[in-house]
Every structure is written in C-alpha cells, then in structure tokens.
Amino acid sequence: MSDNTHARGPKRANGVRENEILALLQRADGPLTPGEVTERLGGELTYSSVVTILTRMHTKGLLTRRARGRAYSYTPVTDDAGFAARRMRTVLEERPDREAVLARFADELSDTDADLLRQLLGPEADTD
Known part of the structure; x- marks a missing residue:
C-alpha cells in the first residue's frame, strides 16, 4: 500500500x-x-x-x-526503572571522563533529587 x-x-x-x-x-x-x-x-x-x-x-x-x-x-530482564538505570549507566560508560559527566549530572539535580541520591548512597557518602 x-x-x-x-x-x-x-x-x-x-x-x-x-x-x-x-x-x-x-x-x-x-x-x-x-x-x-x-x-x-x-x-x-x-x-x-x-x-x-x-x-x-x-x-x-x-x-x-x-x-x-x-x-x-x-x-x-528488569522493570522500567531498571531499564532507565541501564541507559544512564551505558551513557556514563561511553564517555571518557566519568568524573565530569557525574559532576555535571549532580550539579543539575534538583535539591529534592540531590537529597534523595545522598540518602540512597547512605551515610558513607557523607565525608564532610
């Protein structure tokens, strides 16, 4: 057709x-x-x-x-959140400067998302 x-x-x-x-x-x-x-x-x-x-x-x-x-x-193999996390990890792994990518990602998080990420990383993430 x-x-x-x-x-x-x-x-x-x-x-x-x-x-x-x-x-x-x-x-x-x-x-x-x-x-x-x-x-x-x-x-x-x-x-x-x-x-x-x-x-x-x-x-x-x-x-x-x-x-x-x-x-x-x-x-x-996983749920929707798992697929999103896999996509994020793939993008990170494709970049030569992981630190720069992670820093930019963290800088652009909302305060709420930054607090949630700190909570998920646990108390060992608080080094100051």
Missing part, C-alpha cells in the same frame, strides 16, 4: 514497537509467548512480526526466554 500502511494498520518504527511490547510484557503477570503477545496487541502485528521483534529484543539483552511447548515465553 502506498500510504505507508499495511493490512494490520499504520507502519511504526521498530523502537516504537519494541517499547509497546516491552510495556506489555512488564504489565503481564508472567512470561508471554509470541502468540499471547500477538493476541494482546489486538492483531496490530502478525505473529511472525512479533517473533522477529521478540527475538531482536532478546538478542539486545532486554528479555529472557524459556522454552514453553513449541515456542519460547519472554520476560523483561
């Missing part, structure tokens, strides 16, 4: 689809198979598209999988 749609609805970027599926898996009561994901998406994607996306997410380390019958069932 020339209007950027296909039989199952408008075309969306892979990252958007991955985020939708990740959110769906995070809300689930347990691991889901590709068939269950397809069903919960309401037919927006074909089964084979869901399998492709889940496999790609597993390869990226976003999901774990276990054999269930003739398919795999998938579970996120």
Whole structure:
C-alpha cells in the first residue's frame, strides 16, 4: 500500500514497537509467548512480526526466554526503572571522563533529587 500502511494498520518504527511490547510484557503477570503477545496487541502485528521483534529484543539483552511447548515465553530482564538505570549507566560508560559527566549530572539535580541520591548512597557518602 502506498500510504505507508499495511493490512494490520499504520507502519511504526521498530523502537516504537519494541517499547509497546516491552510495556506489555512488564504489565503481564508472567512470561508471554509470541502468540499471547500477538493476541494482546489486538492483531496490530502478525505473529511472525512479533517473533522477529521478540527475538531482536532478546538478542539486545532486554528479555529472557524459556522454552514453553513449541515456542519460547519472554520476560523483561528488569522493570522500567531498571531499564532507565541501564541507559544512564551505558551513557556514563561511553564517555571518557566519568568524573565530569557525574559532576555535571549532580550539579543539575534538583535539591529534592540531590537529597534523595545522598540518602540512597547512605551515610558513607557523607565525608564532610
């Protein structure tokens, strides 16, 4: 179809689809198979598209999988806060001057967030 749609609805970027599926898996009561994901998406994607996306997410380390019958069932490796923390850590690890990045990050925290970070780091963080 020339209007950027296909039989199952408008075309969306892979990252958007991955985020939708990740959110769906995070809300689930347990691991889901590709068939269950397809069903919960309401037919927006074909089964084979869901399998492709889940496999790609597993390869990226976003999901774990276990054999269930003739398919795999998938579970996120962490929750939303855990994924945000992983993204922050990845950015930090990609920069050559970690001290500068952390200093800038700390300087830009609100007073409330700075107090929360101090609390999370514990009493050993108070060196003055």
